[in-house]
Amino acid sequence: xxxxxxxxxxxxxxxxxxxxxxxxxxxxxxxxxxxxxxxxxxxxxxxxxxxxxxxxxxxxxxxxxxxxxxxxxxxxxxxxxxxxxxxxxxxxxxxxxxxxxxxxxxxxxxxxxxxxxxxxxxxxxxxxxxxxxxxxxxxxxxxxxxxxxxxxxxxxxxxxxxxxxxxxxxxxxxxxxxxxxxxxxxxxxxxxxxxxxxxxxxxxxxxxxxxxxxxxxxxxxxxxxxxxxxxxxxxxxxxxxxxxxxxxxxxxxxxxxxxxxxxxxxxxxxxxxxxxxxxxxxxxxxxxxxxxxxxxxxxxxxxxxxxxxxxxxxxxxxxxxxxxxxxx
Numbered sequence: 001x002x003x004x005x006x007x008x009x010x011x012x013x014x015x016x017x018x019x020x021x022x023x024x025x026x027x028x029x030x031x032x033x034x035x036x037x038x039x040x041x042x043x044x045x046x047x048x049x050x051x052x053x054x055x056x057x058x059x060x061x062x063x064x065x066x067x068x069x070x071x072x073x074x075x076x077x078x079x080x081x082x083x084x085x086x087x088x089x090x091x092x093x094x095x096x097x098x099x100x101x102x103x104x105x106x107x108x109x110x111x112x113x114x115x116x117x118x119x120x121x122x123x124x125x126x127x128x129x130x131x132x133x134x135x136x137x138x139x140x141x142x143x144x145x146x147x148x149x150x151x152x153x154x155x156x157x158x159x160x161x162x163x164x165x166x167x168x169x170x171x172x173x174x175x176x177x178x179x180x181x182x183x184x185x186x187x188x189x190x191x192x193x194x195x196x197x198x199x200x201x202x203x204x205x206x207x208x209x210x211x212x213x214x215x216x217x218x219x220x221x222x223x224x225x226x227x228x229x230x231x232x233x234x235x236x237x238x239x240x241x242x243x244x245x246x247x248x249x250x251x252x253x254x255x256x257x258x259x260x261x262x263x264x265x266x267x268x269x270x271x272x273x274x275x276x277x278x279x280x281x282x283x284x285x286x287x288x289x290x291x292x293x294x295x296x297x298x299x300x301x302x303x304x305x306x307x308x309x310x311x312x313x314x315x316x317x318x319x320x321x322x323x324x325x326x327x328x
Contacts, residue, residue: 014043014046014047016046017042017043017046017047017050018043020042020046021035021039021040021042021043021046022039022042022286023035023039023043024321024322026321027317027321033315033316033317034278034279034282034315035282035286036279036282036283036286037213037216037217038213038286039286040212040216041212041213041216044056044212044216045212048065052064052065053065053097054067054068055097055098055131061096061097062097063095063097063098064097067095067097067098068208068211069204069208071088071091071095072142072204072207072208073201073204074087074091075087075088075142075146075197076146076197076199076200076201076203076204078197079196079197080147080193080194080195080196080197081143081146081147081151081192081193081194081195081196081197082110082193082194083197084143084146084197085101085103085110085112085143085193086103088101088139089101089102089103099114099115099131099135100114100115101113101114101115101139102114102115105190106187108190109154109187109188109189109190110187110188110189110190110192110193111157111185111186111187111188112139112185112186112188113157113183113184113185113186114132114135114136114183114184114185115183132158132159132184133158133169133172133184135184136156136173136184136185136186137172137173137215138215139186140153140173140186141214141215145199145207145214146197146198146199147192147195147196147197147198148198148199149195151188151192151195152174152175152189153173153174153175153186153187153188154175154176154187154188154189155175155176155177155178155186155187156169156173156175156176156177156178156185156186156187157178157181157182157183157184157185157186157187158177158178158179158181158184159179159180159181159182159183159184160179160180161179161180162177162179174224174227224265225251225258225261225262225265226262226265226267226272228251229247229251229258229262229269229272230272230276232247232250233272233273233276234276238276238277238298238299238300239300241273244258244259244269247269274310274314277299277300277310277314278311278314278315280298280299281295281299281307281311281314281319282315282322285319285322285323286322288323292304292307292308292319292323295307307319
């Protein structure tokens, strides 16, 4: 969210949009700050209203509101995923503001890639990287919805050098990342192409009403060990969280192996638990419906002061900063 606000904020005054989303402007500059999915959705919807542009001012031309809906209607009337991808490529080539989507077969895999240079997206630095991530994520998430099953990427290719904070991209795609690529691309399993389209225009209207939240939400079907452990933790209350040994057994491995493999992925069970507590705390504080004392108790802290210290460590801010931003 910080990078996104910095990028579009160069052209737009987002002060009022951030206020309506309940996000203090000072949080945007802090790398440790976090927002809820609903807050991020409010920002995106606010920019849609300000610009009338479905690609949020990231291109040289605006994509008029309703373009995605018309494109999606065309896709739900295809028999399977390969036909939907073919139609997406055809439609994208005649929509001026939309990056042209192309597909080909490489090493027995389907490579779906974006011709961002042809579309006139920002081709340098943050603009290119962020535009590519957003667009690829929408393609992947919509494809999964379209066929009612996971469409996991075998690999995600991104132009440019690997950024220092690229770990968050694993949460977006749940797939290996390859940098310095010729174009932004998703590598997909050829076997997925025969998956039948299961949606129709009626279900599409429900889907569109949930946008952009359905594009921003953390995917619950990642296949990395990190994803699997996180799912186990999210499905149980904090008071009932399994021990490290219990988690290892659930992952069908020894406790030392679990610790080593998570360390290789740059995380640990303790870090994941902290991240889940942090996100739950931010969501509660932004809603403003729970006292800090009750929240601290629900998150497993012995006293509110311990929660205050942990929250400052997580976000660099006091809980009150998030509480004061809650939208009534």
